[in-house]
């Protein structure tokens with residue numbers, strides 16, 4: 614009896630899905646169909662790729678495949694795609710003005726000073742009048758200056774510091790009409806706040822620029838020394854490709870005591886010294902390895918070349934004094 618029921622069900626199903634043989638002839642049929650994510654328990658993330666990318670933390674939203682914090686994201690403030698206009702920043706999921714400014718339409722304005730929004734949004738002062746502390750007036754109070762219809766204190770106003778239109782940088786304050794760096798450890802050099810202890814362009818003061826091979830350390834330009842090179846650890850291993858010949862050949866023994874064979878030793882080439890401590894440029898060893906035009910004989914190794922980084926290591930060792938270290 615059960616067998617008949619099974620068979621009957623299967624025959625009935627053939628009309629619906631032709632699925633009795635285990636194959637799904639129509640992958641989009643039945644539960645596979647794409648149902649839009651709607652209803653009260655729908656995923657709050659919207660957009661075509663809301664499900665793309667990593668899964669997000671509980672207090673995050675997935676917008677365009679990225680997890681964002683909707684309380685502070687200027688592109689997605691409070692909801693995906695809800696971006697804050699230029700002057701505004703996202704705070705607690707709402708686009709707001711900062712720095713004591715008020716939102717008038719799409720701008721953040723200073724109601725105390727804005728001649729187009731003087732005291733309240735849209736309250737424009739008459740032509741020629743100024744906005745003085747939120748009230749339209751024909752003159753500014755003593756100690757204030759009219760800059761584009763705004764009464765400002767050029768002693769302290771960062772947009773008009775020392776005069777109309779002389780704006781200070783974002784990391785600066787206006788004190789007695791002069792821009793100053795907010796951070797006491799920085800120095801204002803030509804409008805930019807820099808750390809003269811470490812800034813290569815302004816080292817020690819605004820006028821000292823370190824050279825290409827120098828770095829600024831504690832306000833002083835110093836030669837940018839490569840890390841100390843060791844003769845035994847760094848240089849001698851490079852000679853392993855040389856000792857096949859330079860045990861007995863070429864009038865140079867690099868296998869027995871390479872240090873004594875090189876440092877302050879005259880080369881076979883007249884007038885040349887193999888290694889001159891502190892002077893890689895005139896050391897014959899480097900001239901041979903780099904194949905300078907003025908060498909005797911051939912560049913080393915004959916028919917080959919030493920990796921430039923290794924030549925650099927040998928040159929650094931020479932320039933650091935060619936120590937037997």
Ligand code: HEC
Nearest residue numbers: 854855858863865880881882898901909910911913914915
């Ligand atoms: C195939 C054998 C061979 C190899 C390998 C070789 N050299 Fe030489 N080298 C010579 C010969 C021969 C001379 C002498 C003729 C000349 O100066 O060209 C010489 C000369 C030199 C000189 C000049 C010595 C002097 O006092 O004039 C230096 C320096 C030198 N080799 C360094 C090296 C270094 C470093 C290597 C490894 C990177 C190396 N050579 C690899 C054969 C070799």
